[in-house]
Amino acid sequence: TIRTLDNPIYATRIVKDSLFCLDREARSRVISIDTTEARFKLALANKKYGQVMHMVKHSRLCGRAIVAYLQSKGFPEVALHFVRDPQTRFRLALACGNIEAAMESAFSLEQQQGADGKSRDVWGELGSEALRQGNHQVVEMSYQRKKDFDRLSFLYMLTGDNEKLRKMLKISNMRNDIMGRYHNALLLGDAAHATSPQIGQGMNTALADAAVLNALLDESKDNWEAVLPKFSEQRVKEGNALTDLSFYTFSLSPAMQVKLMFGQMLRRKLHFLLPSVFDNDPMDEVARGGKLSEAYHRMSELGIIQKVRLANDSVIRDHFERNVGMVRDSGKRSFTKKVV
Secondary structure: OOOOOOOOOEEEEEEOOEEEEEOOOOOEEEEEOOOHHHHHHHHHHOOOHHHHHHHHHHOOOOOHHHHHHHHHOOOHHHHHHHOOOHHHHHHHHHHOOOHHHHHHHHHHHHHHHOOOOOHHHHHHHHHHHHHHHOOHHHHHHHHHHHOOHHHHHHHHHHOOOHHHHHHHHHHHHHOOOHHHHHHHHHHHHHHHHOOOOOOOOHHHHHHHHHHHHHHHHHHHOOOHHHHHHHHHHHHHHHHHHHHHHHHHOOOOOHHHHHHHHHHHHHHHHHHHHOOOOOOOOHHHHHHOOOOHHHHHHHHHHOOHHHHHHHHHHHHHHHHHHHHHOOOOOOOOOOHHHHHO
16 A cells, blocks of 8 residues: 655554654654555465455455456456446456356346347357357357347257257248248258257367367378378377267256266365365366366266266166156055165
8 A cells, every 4th residue: 555645754664554653853653554455465466365355345445456456467256346337347257257247247238238239249248258168058048139040040959959940940931031041941950960068169179170180281291191190199089078078077867967066166166265275177177278188087087977977877768768668657666676
């Protein structure tokens, strides 16, 4: 904290919010100072996040200078606590990947600017961030708000939602959109081959495959016999990891999915409080550009892949047996099943 004084002083020591000093006449003086901002920045620099959040909630820190400081130091999630302006909150929320806060700000901006104003750009940016995180529900809502019909149709194709694709075809007919009718009809033919969008990395992986293949071709001067073994060594594991992570990081069992979500929240919290002790959640590292194979390895070490695979296979098998009539629900449980 800096303040201007009429006469120079000579500081001797500081105790809490009191500055002990001598003036030009060598008289001892005590000046009250506010060290809140300094203590806040020191706690932030020392990664004492518990103390930081306590000061956020109980002190009077505010102002653009604090927000700018937090942004420059890479703490947009902390700066978010100091801002009420929807536009600034939206930017900070996107910077720290807080989809819920960004969505709340987007609704506020839409009310201020109108559905046909600049708010469409806001929904577009929110949709891009949600897509990066694999949150296809928010992606769908953003595309709907923005009235981005082409991307909305493609999203429904990726998620295998034939019913909504048919609705998009009807909308194209109502709007007399010839290209829209063509695209939706084309996508309806491919929607049966949907892949899981759970982690939102399919297109990223394909682009990474192309980049690696291009680099290997340049390195070997287009010698395909030398390229293909190296390409397989580097990328086959990434493709298989993508498939398994997509299917086995989300449980079809509601009870297990709640446990998985709680475990992910706990890992994030522990990493936030003690980053040098606890690693970040493996799937969060994927969103930051980490390798899928490394995330698969860590998820396997945590035992998540194995448990979810067993649970999902059991749910799918149970559904199949009941659907085809192999097993009937009599409403009674056998003595053996009760014991087991």
